[in-house]
Amino acid sequence: xxxxxxxxxxxxxxxxxxxxxxxxxxxxxxxxxxxxxxxxxxxxxxxxxxxxxxxxxxxxxxxxxxxxxxxxxxxxxxxxxxxxxxxxxxxxxxxxxxxxxxxxxxxxxxxxxxxxxxxxxxxxxx
Amino acid sequence: xxxxxxxxxxxxxxxxxxxxxxxxxxxxxxxxxxxxxxxxxxxxxxxxxxxxxxxxxxxxxxxxxxxxxxxxxxxxxxxxxxxxxxxxxxxxxxxxxxxxxxxxxxxxxxxxxxxxxxxxxxxxxxxxxxxxxxxxxxxxxxxxxxxxxxxxxxxxxxxxxxxxxxxxxxxxxxxxxxxxxxxxxxxxxxxxxxxxxxxxxxxxxxxxxxxxxxxxxxxxxxxxxxxxxxxxxxxxxxxxxxxxxxxxxxxxxxxxxxxxxxxxxxxxxxxxxxxxx
Ligand SMILES: C[S@@+](CC[C@H](N)C(=O)[O-])C[C@H]1O[C@@H](n2cnc3c(N)ncnc32)[C@H](O)[C@@H]1O
Numbered sequence: 001x002x003x004x005x006x007x008x009x010x011x012x013x014x015x016x017x018x019x020x021x022x023x024x025x026x027x028x029x030x031x032x033x034x035x036x037x038x039x040x041x042x043x044x045x046x047x048x049x050x051x052x053x054x055x056x057x058x059x060x061x062x063x064x065x066x067x068x069x070x071x072x073x074x075x076x077x078x079x080x081x082x083x084x085x086x087x088x089x090x091x092x093x094x095x096x097x098x099x100x101x102x103x104x105x106x107x108x109x110x111x112x113x114x115x116x117x118x119x120x121x122x123x124x125x126x
Numbered sequence: 127x128x129x130x131x132x133x134x135x136x137x138x139x140x141x142x143x144x145x146x147x148x149x150x151x152x153x154x155x156x157x158x159x160x161x162x163x164x165x166x167x168x169x170x171x172x173x174x175x176x177x178x179x180x181x182x183x184x185x186x187x188x189x190x191x192x193x194x195x196x197x198x199x200x201x202x203x204x205x206x207x208x209x210x211x212x213x214x215x216x217x218x219x220x221x222x223x224x225x226x227x228x229x230x231x232x233x234x235x236x237x238x239x240x241x242x243x244x245x246x247x248x249x250x251x252x253x254x255x256x257x258x259x260x261x262x263x264x265x266x267x268x269x270x271x272x273x274x275x276x277x278x279x280x281x282x283x284x285x286x287x288x289x290x291x292x293x294x295x296x297x298x299x300x301x302x303x304x305x306x307x308x309x310x311x312x313x314x315x316x317x318x319x320x321x322x323x324x325x326x327x328x329x330x331x332x333x334x335x336x337x338x339x340x341x342x343x344x345x346x347x348x349x350x351x352x353x354x355x356x357x358x359x360x361x362x363x364x365x366x367x368x369x370x371x372x373x374x375x376x377x378x379x380x381x382x383x384x385x386x387x388x389x390x391x392x393x394x395x396x397x398x399x400x401x402x403x
Contacts, residue, residue: 110285
């Protein structure tokens with residue numbers, strides 16, 4: 001089973017994302033900020049990380065930068081999932097090593113497509 | 127409420143002028159799409175609208191009815207596989223057989239709001255080696271002037287630009303436009319949009335190397351499909367290609383095109399069908 005770490009300071013968003021990801025057969029863990037996420041990655045690197053930007057303590061970008069500098073930190077596929085929706089934010093996220101970027105709000109189909117896009121899910125047969 | 131007689135009359139008009147086949151269970155669809163037009167044109171009821179469609183089948187109201195009844199849903203890189211055939215099979219083979227410098231021509235026969243032609247254009251820009259520097263012309267046509275207007279403007283909502291499109295392409299080929307996104311001018315200028323009804327003659331478009339005719343034939347009956355496919359074949363080059371939607375096929379409908387053994391998803395002209403292009 002593939003694993004996904006959902007990093008978001010909103011419990012509601014984490015819950016919604018968890019439900020969608022579980023429907024896609026992911027095993028889901030949660031973190032409420034970048035620091036908690038780094039601790040989670042210390043225990044086990046997930047296959048995919050769904051990452052919010054604005055969070056207390058360590059934000060999404062700070063987390064991503066630190067993750068990518070870890071020994072195996074390039075392994076997890078990182079999908080930013082943020083309400084920040086301008087070109088600068090997106091370009092910064094990609095430059096810092098994000099694999100994809102979802103502009104909130106999102107729905108199940110969009111999440112599934114982006115997971116397919118980064119190769120975390122088999123493409124639906126068309 | 128539309129009466130059975132008027133429904134029948136409007137359905138006949140639609141089939142004749144846009145090809146659309148409306149099942150008799152589609153009264154609700156028809157009403158919900160056409161109700162705004164009753165108000166817009168200040169018509170008393172559907173009986174009045176049906177009468178006008180009979181009297182002035184090519185008037186302003188008739189045109190608005192045809193457009194309102196089209197289904198325009200589209201996605202960037204819809205179904206993915208057509209774009210894989212495009213880069214893995216079609217462009218390499220055409221590029222190999224054409225003289226250097228000869229242009230390629232691509233037709234999007236149901237361009238709708240532009241996602242398909244822009245996906246083709248982005249694919250070309252992302253893979254310059256596949257066309258060897260030759261000029262590529264993309265013609266996008268649709269029955270509906272309204273969707274073509276949107277296609278030309280290149281404006282999409284945040285939601286639309288995310289469906290089907292990798293974020294790297296968004297960064298490269300789009301700019302922010304208020305809350306929306308807009309295709310950059312260099313990409314916009316690659317597509318030539320024209321209004322065209324597939325029921326009418328289209329030989330004036332000239333010959334094409336690749337035809338995307340996706341998710342439009344599904345709305346038509348077998349006779350209309352056959353007629354359109356045979357006329358598409360006449361303007362498809364003998365070594366060219368046809369792409370249909372995921373639920374569409376030429377098999378059992380037209381022998382103007384045939385599938386390629388052990389390949390699914392695209393078709394090639396049955397060569398004798400091609401005349402003098
Ligand atoms: C569902 S969209 C397909 C868009 C795109 N090809 C795709 O696959 O995503 C169908 C389009 O066909 C157009 N259409 C319907 N009847 C037509 C006709 N008789 N001639 C030309 N276009 C037509 C509609 O206006 C609509 O934009």
